[in-house]
Amino acid sequence: MKRRQLLMKGGGLVLLLTARDIAFGATIVAVRVWPAEDYTRVTIESDALLAARHFVTGSPQRLVIDVEGLELSPELRELVGKVKSDDPYIQGVRVGQNLPRVVRLVFDLKQAIAPQVFTLEPVAAYQHRLVFDLHPVRERDPLLALIQEKAAADRAAEAATPSDRAASDVNDALGEFIGRMGQPRPPAPAAPPAGPAAPPPMASASVPERGIRATERLIVVALDPGHGGEDPGAVGPTGLKEKDVVLQVAQRLRERINALPRMRAMMTRDADFFVPLHERVRKARRVQADLFISIHADAFLNPNARGASVFALSQSGASSAAARWMAQKENAADLVGGVNVKVKDASVTRALLDMSTTAQIKDSLKLGSEVLSHIGKVGRLHKAQVEQAGFAVLKAPDIPSILVETAFISNPGEEAKLRSAEYQEELVNALVSGITRYFAKNPPLARNRAL
């Protein structure tokens, strides 16, 4: 009891553990740092459960973490060298034995953070993990980021070929985006000042006609490279990691989509860090994506398994035992990647995502068929139909969503293909064809739904 009070007094208590629960003399197995714009994660892996308390100081900005039951070890000292100079959050880290059996880590910060400190049970190849997630105090607005990217790209294009037409397209795109953010559109060109007798301006007068025509609005495609960070996904016979190859494919696909008129890709991750499954869906919904495409390259027990498959959500059981197995495997990503289950927002989002709709699945199947038929032209298909199962990442109730297993990374031949730029380009061509074909047959509607 005394111990608890002592910890409570520290203010930054994370784990309420009695002395008995904490293994003294834990050995550090590894320390890892995953820097990203979204958040930077630091993981300390050990052979026994570690307890930590933390506090943040304002000036200078620091995160101080005391890890109990630990002696300073060479593995812990390695942490100092693992922080990269371009880490968005961490300036540097110092490690020292603060008290006997208490190691203190001091992170000098580049900006104010809202830290999450939590532990993960042993899973997959990992032993106990103590995790520090350094989130920004204020979350970056993804829609704003997309607008800024789009505007910058259009400015660059305009500089290359100056024309009034290009400028007007940019304004329309921005007007559309701003309209979707629930904020006023840019004002119409200034009208002469109204005299006392003039009629009051109509509300619709400030909405440019072109901006609300369905076919002229910007189409947003959410690209979701699976896994990342602590979660490598499947690993091929020569060591190629699913998380790396799907990021490469998604980056290539983004380039192609962004080059298409009035289309923009949003990536759920653009670096090697883990994004929880519900967070991937939330990111797509925050930009009101028109499509969600999750990209994977998985493994099967049988190394001869090969070919691509496309999956959609199912409301009533899986379409095959293999589809169910694949969904269970993908849904386990959160356990391996590491999610702080105590975050309240996350559970709210998860509850919301259980409201999947029949309409979404119908559109997802249409999209899946288009993609599948084009992938079938560049490579072998594992299954000729779109399969269905309860994939957590496909649960946006209002966004057609598919999961593409590009190939089996466990198959030596397919691992080699996945590694090659040529095959990645062929895959991307097939995906772009499938996506554009889907939009040709199912033109996106004017955007008037509420989030």
Ligand SMILES: [Zn+2]
């Ligand atoms: Zn996967």
